[in-house]
Amino acid sequence: MTNPEYPGDNPLVGLVDLSVQRLLSAxxxxxxxxxxxxxxxxxxxxxxxxxxxxxxxxxxxxxxxYVRAVFRDQIDATVAxxxxxMAEWKRNPAAAPTAVPELSASRAIIDSLNRTLVREIALRWxxxxxxxxxxxxxxxxxxxxxxxxxxxxxRDALDAATQRYWS
Numbered sequence: 001m002t003n004p005e006y007p008g009d010n011p012l013v014g015l016v017d018l019s020v021q022r023l024l025s026a027x028x029x030x031x032x033x034x035x036x037x038x039x040x041x042x043x044x045x046x047x048x049x050x051x052x053x054x055x056x057x058x059x060x061x062x063x064x065x066y067v068r069a070v071f072r073d074q075i076d077a078t079v080a081x082x083x084x085x086m087a088e089w090k091r092n093p094a095a096a097p098t099a100v101p102e103l104s105a106s107r108a109i110i111d112s113l114n115r116t117l118v119r120e121i122a123l124r125w126x127x128x129x130x131x132x133x134x135x136x137x138x139x140x141x142x143x144x145x146x147x148x149x150x151x152x153x154x155r156d157a158l159d160a161a162t163q164r165y166w167s
Protein backbone atom coordinates (compact mmCIF):
# COMPACT_ATOMS: atom_id res chain seq x y z
CA MET A 1 0.00 0.00 0.00
CA THR A 2 1.37 3.39 -0.93
CA ASN A 3 1.62 6.18 1.56
CA PRO A 4 -1.38 8.47 1.24
CA GLU A 5 -1.12 12.23 1.24
CA TYR A 6 -2.62 13.71 4.40
CA PRO A 7 -4.41 17.03 4.62
CA GLY A 8 -4.22 19.45 7.50
CA ASP A 9 -1.70 20.46 10.08
CA ASN A 10 -2.20 17.82 12.78
CA PRO A 11 1.31 17.24 14.18
CA LEU A 12 0.62 13.56 14.96
CA VAL A 13 -0.60 12.28 11.59
CA GLY A 14 2.88 11.25 10.44
CA LEU A 15 3.57 9.43 13.69
CA VAL A 16 0.24 7.58 13.55
CA ASP A 17 0.87 6.63 9.92
CA LEU A 18 4.29 5.23 10.86
CA SER A 19 2.62 3.17 13.56
CA VAL A 20 0.24 1.77 10.94
CA GLN A 21 3.14 0.98 8.61
CA ARG A 22 4.76 -0.92 11.48
CA LEU A 23 1.49 -2.81 12.11
CA LEU A 24 1.30 -3.74 8.44
CA SER A 25 4.53 -5.69 8.90
CA ALA A 26 2.50 -8.29 10.81
CA UNK A 27 1.20 -10.00 7.69
CA UNK A 28 4.52 -10.80 5.97
CA UNK A 29 6.11 -11.78 9.29
CA UNK A 30 3.16 -14.04 10.11
CA UNK A 31 3.45 -15.58 6.64
CA UNK A 32 7.09 -16.46 7.23
CA UNK A 33 6.35 -17.93 10.63
CA UNK A 34 3.31 -19.83 9.38
CA UNK A 35 5.05 -21.46 6.42
CA UNK A 36 8.12 -22.30 8.52
CA UNK A 37 6.06 -23.64 11.43
CA UNK A 38 7.61 -21.13 13.81
CA UNK A 39 6.03 -19.67 16.91
CA UNK A 40 4.90 -16.06 16.80
CA UNK A 41 6.44 -14.76 20.00
CA UNK A 42 10.18 -14.22 19.90
CA UNK A 43 11.11 -12.76 23.27
CA UNK A 44 14.79 -12.40 22.39
CA UNK A 45 13.96 -10.36 19.28
CA UNK A 46 11.43 -8.27 21.22
CA UNK A 47 14.06 -7.47 23.88
CA UNK A 48 16.52 -6.50 21.15
CA UNK A 49 13.97 -4.15 19.58
CA UNK A 50 13.01 -2.57 22.90
CA UNK A 51 16.67 -2.08 23.85
CA UNK A 52 17.49 -0.60 20.43
CA UNK A 53 14.63 1.92 20.54
CA UNK A 54 15.57 2.90 24.10
CA UNK A 55 19.12 3.59 22.84
CA UNK A 56 17.67 5.63 19.94
CA UNK A 57 15.55 7.58 22.44
CA UNK A 58 18.63 8.43 24.51
CA UNK A 59 20.42 9.55 21.34
CA UNK A 60 17.48 11.89 20.59
CA UNK A 61 17.43 13.14 24.18
CA UNK A 62 13.97 11.81 25.01
CA UNK A 63 12.74 9.55 27.81
CA UNK A 64 13.74 5.96 26.98
CA UNK A 65 11.13 4.55 29.40
CA TYR A 66 8.37 6.34 27.51
CA VAL A 67 9.71 4.96 24.22
CA ARG A 68 10.00 1.46 25.70
CA ALA A 69 6.34 1.61 26.79
CA VAL A 70 5.18 2.87 23.39
CA PHE A 71 7.10 0.14 21.60
CA ARG A 72 5.88 -2.54 24.00
CA ASP A 73 2.35 -1.56 22.94
CA GLN A 74 3.36 -1.48 19.27
CA ILE A 75 4.91 -4.95 19.47
CA ASP A 76 1.97 -6.40 21.38
CA ALA A 77 -0.46 -5.02 18.80
CA THR A 78 1.63 -6.43 15.95
CA VAL A 79 1.84 -9.84 17.63
CA ALA A 80 -1.94 -9.84 18.07
CA UNK A 81 -2.32 -9.24 14.33
CA UNK A 82 0.11 -12.07 13.60
CA UNK A 83 -1.92 -14.43 15.79
CA UNK A 84 -5.09 -13.40 14.00
CA UNK A 85 -3.66 -14.03 10.54
CA MET A 86 -2.19 -17.38 11.51
CA ALA A 87 -5.51 -18.46 13.03
CA GLU A 88 -7.25 -17.51 9.77
CA TRP A 89 -4.77 -19.56 7.76
CA LYS A 90 -5.15 -22.55 10.06
CA ARG A 91 -8.93 -22.40 9.58
CA ASN A 92 -8.56 -21.92 5.83
CA PRO A 93 -5.25 -23.36 4.59
CA ALA A 94 -6.13 -22.47 0.98
CA ALA A 95 -5.88 -18.79 1.94
CA ALA A 96 -2.41 -19.24 3.43
CA PRO A 97 0.44 -17.58 1.57
CA THR A 98 2.58 -19.76 -0.65
CA ALA A 99 5.32 -17.26 -1.48
CA VAL A 100 6.75 -15.42 1.49
CA PRO A 101 9.53 -12.88 1.94
CA GLU A 102 12.68 -13.64 3.84
CA LEU A 103 12.30 -12.87 7.54
CA SER A 104 15.53 -10.87 7.41
CA ALA A 105 13.99 -8.57 4.77
CA SER A 106 10.91 -7.96 6.92
CA ARG A 107 13.08 -7.34 9.96
CA ALA A 108 15.20 -4.82 8.07
CA ILE A 109 12.03 -2.91 7.16
CA ILE A 110 10.79 -3.11 10.76
CA ASP A 111 14.14 -1.90 12.13
CA SER A 112 14.07 1.07 9.76
CA LEU A 113 10.49 1.89 10.77
CA ASN A 114 11.49 1.63 14.44
CA ARG A 115 14.24 4.21 14.00
CA THR A 116 11.91 6.48 12.05
CA LEU A 117 9.21 6.11 14.72
CA VAL A 118 11.65 7.11 17.47
CA ARG A 119 12.79 10.10 15.43
CA GLU A 120 9.16 11.13 14.88
CA ILE A 121 8.42 10.73 18.61
CA ALA A 122 11.39 13.00 19.34
CA LEU A 123 10.25 15.57 16.79
CA ARG A 124 6.68 15.48 18.15
CA TRP A 125 7.68 15.34 21.82
CA UNK A 126 6.04 18.65 22.70
CA UNK A 127 2.81 17.67 20.94
CA UNK A 128 2.77 14.26 22.63
CA UNK A 129 3.06 15.94 26.02
CA UNK A 130 0.68 18.83 25.43
CA UNK A 131 -2.87 19.21 26.75
CA UNK A 132 -4.17 18.83 23.17
CA UNK A 133 -2.46 15.50 22.53
CA UNK A 134 -5.55 13.34 23.05
CA UNK A 135 -7.54 15.46 20.60
CA UNK A 136 -4.75 15.49 18.00
CA UNK A 137 -4.21 11.75 18.43
CA UNK A 138 -7.89 10.90 17.93
CA UNK A 139 -8.03 13.15 14.87
CA UNK A 140 -4.78 11.73 13.46
CA UNK A 141 -6.03 8.18 13.87
CA UNK A 142 -9.27 9.06 12.10
CA UNK A 143 -7.40 10.65 9.21
CA UNK A 144 -5.03 7.70 8.80
CA UNK A 145 -7.80 5.08 9.19
CA UNK A 146 -9.83 6.76 6.46
CA UNK A 147 -6.90 7.36 4.12
CA UNK A 148 -5.59 3.81 4.42
CA UNK A 149 -9.06 2.24 4.61
CA UNK A 150 -8.08 0.15 7.61
CA UNK A 151 -10.24 -2.82 8.54
CA UNK A 152 -11.45 -3.37 12.09
CA UNK A 153 -8.54 -5.58 13.22
CA UNK A 154 -6.05 -2.93 12.10
CA ARG A 155 -8.11 -0.19 13.75
CA ASP A 156 -8.10 -2.14 17.01
CA ALA A 157 -4.36 -2.73 16.69
CA LEU A 158 -3.78 0.97 16.06
CA ASP A 159 -5.73 1.84 19.21
CA ALA A 160 -3.58 -0.60 21.19
CA ALA A 161 -0.32 0.56 19.60
CA THR A 162 -0.98 4.25 20.34
CA GLN A 163 -2.66 3.95 23.74
CA ARG A 164 0.28 5.42 25.66
CA TYR A 165 1.21 8.19 23.24
CA TRP A 166 -0.50 10.77 25.43
CA SER A 167 -0.57 9.20 28.85
